[in-house]
Amino acid sequence: MKKMIMIPKTKIIKPKVLYYGTPVILLTTWNEDETVNISPISSSWVLGDCIVLGIGLGGKAIENLERHPECVINVPNPSLWENVEKLAPFTGKNPVPENKKENGFTYAKDKYNVSELTPIDSVSVKPSRIIECPLQIEASVRNIRIPDYSPNFAIVETQAIHIHAHNEIIIGENHIDPNKWSPLIYNFRHYFGLGNELGKTFRSET
Ligand SMILES: Cc1cc2nc3c(=O)[nH]c(=O)nc-3n(C[C@H](O)[C@H](O)[C@H](O)COP(=O)(O)O)c2cc1C
Structure with missing residues (x-):
């Protein structure tokens, strides 16, 4: 017998973000x-x-990144959301560009001080890692492209060099335990953690 589905009503919207x-x-x-x-x-x-x-x-x-093609991709967990938000109104650009000024940004030189986070030296790249972030990925920039259909942002391709993980979220030798690790999610300008596990894919090794 053919399954009946209710078709949810939809509307075309123009969200700002x-x-x-x-x-x-x-x-x-x-x-x-x-x-840094x-x-x-x-x-x-x-x-x-x-x-x-x-x-x-x-x-x-x-x-x-255009001047020095190295970075660290530090991944915070939900407990760090307030540290992230402390950084939100600041730019490292001095003077502050007009469009950022209009959006309420001011200049901050020492973002570690602003965010109350702590630096630790990286192994292979110049920018430091952030100790409090459970995942810290040292990476090198491979390509920077500005799409011709949108001149406001760049698509930056990086390649991971070293992946540092807090011991508490590692399972076995080389896996992250998804029951211990949770990313901080940015959901339409609100911060969330993950909900409970729903299941896993057939290729999961943990
Ligand atoms: C949670 C969060 C997520 C953000 N995501 C992005 C993003 O994906 N890309 C981006 O260019 N800016 C993003 N921003 C805005 C930048 O953080 C902002 O442009 C800031 O000026 C960057 O600092 P900088 O100018 O010192 O690099 C985000 C801001 C917040 C608070």
Whole structure:
């Protein structure tokens, strides 16, 4: 017998933002004076050792990556959301670009101080890792592309070099325990953790 489905009613909308729920990362990059900048970013995806980031032009992160093609992709858990939010109104750009000024941004030089997070040296890249983030991925920039249909952001391709994980979230030698690890999710400008596990895919090894 044919299954009956209820078709949900839909409406075409024009949302101002389309942040439909992706993990927050704290991107550390290398400033021209050999200090480190931290930028909260939610536009990223991973396949193999390739991590692609969506980074707005006019901010400090992209300026730094163009000059020095290394970064650390620090991944906070939900307990760090207030540290992330402390960074939210600041840019490492001085002077602050007009469009950022209009959106309430001010300049901050020492983002570690602002966020009350702690640096630790990386193994192979210049920008430091953030101790409090359970995952810290040292990466090198492989390609930066500005799409011709949108001149406001860059698609930054990076390649992971070292993946540091807090011992507490590791299971066996080389796996992350999904019962111990939870990303911080940016969901239409609100912060969330994960809910309870629903199940796992046929290829899961944990
Ligand atoms: C949770 C969160 C997620 C964000 N995601 C992005 C993003 O994916 N890409 C981006 O360019 N900016 C994103 N932003 C805005 C940047 O953090 C902001 O542009 C800031 O100026 C970056 O700092 P910087 O100029 O020192 O690099 C996000 C901000 C917050 C708080």
